[in-house]
Amino acid sequence: MRIAMAQISSGTDPQANLAAVAAATERAAADGARLVVFPEATMCRFGVRLGPIAEPLDGPWATGVSEIAARHDVTVVAGMFTPDADRVRNTLVIAGPDGSRIGYDKIHLYDAFGFAESRTVAPGDEPVTFDVDGVTVGVATCYDIRFPALFTELAARGAQLIVVPTSWGAGPGKLQQWQTLATARALDTACFVAAVGQALPSDPELATSSAPTGIGHSQLTDPFGSVAAAYDDGEHIGVHDIDPDVVDKARAALGVLANRRPIAQSPAPTTN
Template identity: 80%
Template structure:
């Protein structure tokens, strides 16, 4: 399986961002990619009102992404925003090479480091997997990467690869945390984890915003925790071949999924 990580820097114009998706997808397809992973907030970066930007998953922006995927014969995962009453959903469109459209709504919202995503974004509830050429792929979004149970659940649902589009917030130690978490989640789930972030914005005013606008440093990690590919902070599209047979080997050697035991809940009484 060949996975492309499209570390882009999206702006506030969804139409202009579609052009970025088209260009990067064409480059990835030319490199033989089966799956192209874009960051969270590909449709529109954080730091501006998202309600006016949001569209349904069958709206023009998602339909255009689906057409790009079909035209280039690849599956595309990209971050967008969909309406939900007076809030929006932080949604990943999953656009298949066959024209099919799926989606995932971010479960864990970024109410951390002084940012309150839940103020304007409604949470999702259901883990999602999809198929690319017979390989089951799971999805998670940005802050989800801090919650190992989601990754082990995706593995339990058959995922051999988990993609994590993100727009990581900047700050002291944050890039290190991102890299450690991407590695840890690959080990937790014994899957390949493709963690794809927004590049660092070129505009100083955007870069200095309190909103999570990206730190770059996309990373592809194998089921044994070895880093297959790691980017710097700039815009970059790379195609990487992964041998999913490594997942079976990892689960035989490092059987954390089968060795896992239920933990007594705090509400249960102690027994002698």
């Protein structure tokens, strides 16, 4: 299967960002991509009020993504925000070539490194997989990548490829953590992992913002932990081939899924 990783830099205008999705998808489809993956917050970057931006999955923005996917006969995954009472959901819209549309709501919220995503975003609770040309694809979003149990659950549900749209926060050591985590999750699951980030913003103030506005460095890792593709921090759209047979070979060789054993659960730590 051929996939595209679209490392773009979103602004605050959803329509302009939708136009960027259209242009990148057209380019990727022309290169034979069957799946085009955009970053988290493709609809609108972090650092602004998200409530007025949020739309339901049947709203104009997600409908526009579906129309783009259908027009180019591909599946598109892109980050958006959907309404949820007094907060929003950090949602991935998954738009199929047949007009189908499902969503994944980010489960693990980024309450770390001085940022509190949960103040404005409600968490999801259900892992999601979907099919592209007979390949089962799992999805996770940004901070989810720090939680291996989600990834092993996706693998248990049949995922051979896990895509991770992201808008990574800048800071000391953060790039190294991102690269290590993307590789580790591939090894945890013997899956391909396509971790697709927002490019580093060109505005210097945004590049050093406390909001996670992106650092680039999207990475495709194979099931043996080898980095098949690694981008720099600028905008880039790359197309890459994935061989699902490598997943079977890695799972037979590594045994990490077959050899798992149940671990007794301890009470969650408490703080005073």
